[in-house]
Amino acid sequence: MRTNRVKRLLLAILGAGLAALACGFAFIKNDSTGLPLRWPPGTIPVRIYPQNSNILSDGNTQASSLQAALQDPTRGWNRYLGDAQFSSVVLGIGGAGIDGNNINEVFFSNSPYGKSWDTNTLAVTTAWYSGNQRIEGDTIFNTQYTWDSYRGPLRSSQDLQRVALHEFGHNLGLDHPDDAGQTVIAVMNSHVSSAADSIQTDDVNGAQQLYGPPGIPANDNFSAAIPIVLTSVTTAWTGFNTNATKEAGEPNHANNSGGRSVWWKWTAPSNGTVMLTTQGSVFDTTLGVYVGSSVSSLSLIVQNDDVQSGVIQYSSVVFVATAGTTYYFAVDGFNEADGHGADSGGVTLNGSFTSSGGTTSSTSSITTTTTTTIPPTTGGGGGGGGGAIEGWFSGALALAWLIRWRPKK
Ligand SMILES: [Ca+2]
Ligand SMILES: [Ca+2]
Numbered sequence: 460m461r462t463n464r465v466k467r468l469l470l471a472i473l474g475a476g477l478a479a480l481a482c483g484f485a486f487i488k489n490d491s492t493g494l495p496l497r498w499p500p501g502t503i504p505v506r507i508y509p510q511n512s513n514i515l516s517d518g519n520t521q522a523s524s525l526q527a528a529l530q531d532p533t534r535g536w537n538r539y540l541g542d543a544q545f546s547s548v549v550l551g552i553g554g555a556g557i558d559g560n561n562i563n564e565v566f567f568s569n570s571p572y573g574k575s576w577d578t579n580t581l582a583v584t585t586a587w588y589s590g591n592q593r594i595e596g597d598t599i600f601n602t603q604y605t606w607d608s609y610r611g612p613l614r615s616s617q618d619l620q621r622v623a624l625h626e627f628g629h630n631l632g633l634d635h636p637d638d639a640g641q642t643v644i645a646v647m648n649s650h651v652s653s654a655a656d657s658i659q660t661d662d663v664n665g666a667q668q669l670y671g672p673p674g675i676p677a678n679d680n681f682s683a684a685i686p687i688v689l690t691s692v693t694t695a696w697t698g699f700n701t702n703a704t705k706e707a708g709e710p711n712h713a714n715n716s717g718g719r720s721v722w723w724k725w726t727a728p729s730n731g732t733v734m735l736t737t738q739g740s741v742f743d744t745t746l747g748v749y750v751g752s753s754v755s756s757l758s759l760i761v762q763n764d765d766v767q768s769g770v771i772q773y774s775s776v777v778f779v780a781t782a783g784t785t786y787y788f789a790v791d792g793f794n795e796a797d798g799h800g801a802d803s804g805g806v807t808l809n810g811s812f813t814s815s816g817g818t819t820s821s822t823s824s825i826t827t828t829t830t831t832t833i834p835p836t837t838g839g840g841g842g843g844g845g846g847a848i849e850g851w852f853s854g855a856l857a858l859a860w861l862i863r864w865r866p867k868k
């Protein structure tokens with residue numbers, strides 16, 4: 460479901476970063492749905508306005524260093540993204556962007572959109588979104604700092620490419636893992652550091668939850684459903700529906716056209732009750748449970764779109780299983796018919812099974828139950844904790860921006 464256009468501001472802060480162990484990328488989320496924001500599949504256009512054309516320490520210009528952070532085949536974000544790619548053009552030196560014009564612009568300024576820079580802020584990225592979808596992200600670099608381009612330990616001048624990797628990660632929808640209570644080495648941590656001069660594993664994992672890894676998932680087709688074991692213990696299976704497809708004859712799941720379904724299959728070890736949810740998936744899912752031997756001749760057992768319509772957008776079903784019967788579980792993304800197809804990204808499917816003891820299929824009839832409504836135990840998004848968003852709004856600049864952080868239609 461779409462809601463109002465909203466903007467947030469993300470800051471890159473100058474200072475020493477923390478490096479330790481753990482895992483946990485974080486996302487910029489839609490507060491209403493608890494789900495991450497991301498660009499729709501396809502091209503993410505970016506306009507770059509360099510400050511100058513000087514040759515920097517690593518041989519780059521500002522323009523080529525910024526472009527490398529977006530799309531260099533060994534250093535940029537693009538190589539990790541399964542269904543979206545930055546595409547940049549370099550425009551006039553000294554040019555500036557416009558806030559709220561639905562165009563992604565990268566430029567340098569001593570007063571970003573008329574505001575004063577907060578102390579120690581290197582750069583900002585705006586985060587306009589609508590529903591769960593990013594619609595604009597401008598990145599502005601602080602001209603009060605001297606910008607160079609280099610790897611390794613931090614120097615007195617700032618490493619443009621390192622800060623750009625961070626800011627463009629915000630553009631993709633990533634938040635600060637350290638602000639979310641995580642202790643990982645990541646270019647997305649809130650402070651620039653010597654520990655991460657390039658995209659790190661945690662950064663990649665976060666980006667791929669949103670945009671998937673390159674390629675098509677192995678369980679795209681019904682016939683390639685991944686067999687799973689579910690006895691009595693609550694179990695979770697993960698994957699991606701990025702670049703998945705809808706097959707000819709495939710039913711709509713939860714009465715939505717979808718279009719990026721992935722499949723699992725499970726044979727009931729005994730009679731009993733199964734509960735499935737897609738909680739932890741990073742997008743608005745649909746879920747269907749079927750029996751049948753081909754994708755075009757399935758019998759529906761139970762299906763669900765949202766636990767709470769438009770608010771808690773993961774899916775949850777309960778059904779009574781018969782010993783020896785094979786059930787097919789389809790997870791698809793909700794399709795808003797906005798031209799972007801079904802939502803996609805990291806999928807989590809959780810299952811629990813309560814055996815009623817019988818192992819004899821004394822009846823061939825299948826009992827269905829209605830879907831359940833389960834209160835969320837978290838915001839519903841994967842990775843990272845909540846509460847980080849307010850962390851961006853410290854200091855004078857942030858307060859100024861906070862006033863501008865308004866729904867706009
Ligand atoms: Ca803009
Ligand atoms: Ca499929």
Ligand SMILES: [Ca+2]
Pocket residue numbers: 743744745763764765766771772773774793
């Ligand atoms: Ca849903």
Ligand SMILES: [Zn+2]
Pocket residue numbers: 469470471472625629635648649
């Ligand atoms: Zn940041």
